[in-house]
Amino acid sequence: MKVKLILLTLMAGAAVFYCCQGASSAGDAALASMPEAQALGSFSADSAFSHISTQVAMGPRIAGTPTAARCAEYISGRLAAYGADTVIKQNARVITYTGQTLPITNVLGRFNSGAKRRVLLLAHYDTRPWADHENDSSLRYEPIDGANDGGSGVGVLLEIARNLGIKPSDVGVDILFVDAEDYGTHAEEEVFGASDDENWCLGTQKWVTDMPYDPDHRPVYGILLDMVGGRDAVFHREYFSNRDASVYVDKIWAEAKALGYEDVFINKIGGNVIDDHVYVTRAGIPTVDIIENTNRQTSSFPPTWHTLSDNLENIDKNTLQRVGNTVLNVIYKEKG
Numbered sequence: 068m069k070v071k072l073i074l075l076t077l078m079a080g081a082a083v084f085y086c087c088q089g090a091s092s093a094g095d096a097a098l099a100s101m102p103e104a105q106a107l108g109s110f111s112a113d114s115a116f117s118h119i120s121t122q123v124a125m126g127p128r129i130a131g132t133p134t135a136a137r138c139a140e141y142i143s144g145r146l147a148a149y150g151a152d153t154v155i156k157q158n159a160r161v162i163t164y165t166g167q168t169l170p171i172t173n174v175l176g177r178f179n180s181g182a183k184r185r186v187l188l189l190a191h192y193d194t195r196p197w198a199d200h201e202n203d204s205s206l207r208y209e210p211i212d213g214a215n216d217g218g219s220g221v222g223v224l225l226e227i228a229r230n231l232g233i234k235p236s237d238v239g240v241d242i243l244f245v246d247a248e249d250y251g252t253h254a255e256e257e258v259f260g261a262s263d264d265e266n267w268c269l270g271t272q273k274w275v276t277d278m279p280y281d282p283d284h285r286p287v288y289g290i291l292l293d294m295v296g297g298r299d300a301v302f303h304r305e306y307f308s309n310r311d312a313s314v315y316v317d318k319i320w321a322e323a324k325a326l327g328y329e330d331v332f333i334n335k336i337g338g339n340v341i342d343d344h345v346y347v348t349r350a351g352i353p354t355v356d357i358i359e360n361t362n363r364q365t366s367s368f369p370p371t372w373h374t375l376s377d378n379l380e381n382i383d384k385n386t387l388q389r390v391g392n393t394v395l396n397v398i399y400k401e402k403g
Contacts, residue, residue: 107396139156169247176241176242189242194212219387245274303338
């Protein structure tokens with residue numbers, strides 16, 4: 068999912084990585100064994116997967132392309148169909164690290180817009196233009212499907228939107244889909260040259276310059292979903308989230324534990340990730356990044372990240388269900 072720069076810092080050392088990845092379905096039997104009686108919504112992993120499949124069928128959703136524009140229209144249409152009070156599109160232009168100007172669209176759907184207390188949910192919908200982590204160097208300029216890195220966060224949030232349309236929450240919920248997250252470059256990549264953190268998350272950086280909030284009415288906190296559909300995915304407490312929004316990390320990870328997902332939401336600090344949440348937090352909305360860490364010991368990312376293997380075959384409905392149930396429970400337990 069994204070083209071962000073992911074710096075993974077092991078607590079004992081300084082290992083540096085970059086992020087985004089994929090996942091695959093383990094079967095419906097495991098879904099049936101989940102503690103659904105404790106789930107406060109009716110989150111459907113099948114529905115979330117269908118949204119991912121629709122995005123992948125469009126083709127790579129590279130920022131600035133007609134396919135990305137079609138994806139933004141799809142998201143807008145689903146939000147309206149699911150009962151969003153308003154759907155706001157932010158059309159803008161951003162400058163990439165190459166100096167290229169890209170037209171982008173960020174999409175925001177608002178539920179229970181009259182509530183004073185609000186929570187922000189967000190994900191990026193664009194996909195990596197290059198499979199720059201392919202072992203075969205001849206494939207590194209191929210665009211990726213982005214089923215997990217891009218598609219999964221969108222799929223989960225659209226299914227959450229469907230739930231909110233059926234069963235409103237006490238608090239207001241704003242659901243943001245950002246563009247041009249994955250159009251950055253890594254410092255160590257010879258193919259793409261030098262990097263700096265600010266060339267990632269371009270859509271979010273633009274959004275925070277013109278947020279639809281005054282300082283007294285911003286969401287209390289935010290939750291970012293990034294690569295939340297991988298096979299056997301696990302989620303550590305991302306370093307910046309834990310540093311800047313620890314009370315909300317505690318809330319989310321406690322809810323996951325109550326649902327029986329403590330082996331998925333690992334209650335240990337993971338790597339530090341330059342992702343959309345960093346810029347939203349800087350703008351005054353402390354935000355938690357739920358992002359996959361495959362290796363439980365090193366907090367590293369899976370081998371499908373930024374490769375051609377980030378496809379539907381590597382999406383796991385069990386992971387979608389666990390993340391969806393957890394976030395929905397957090398939202399439904401908030402009081403206005």
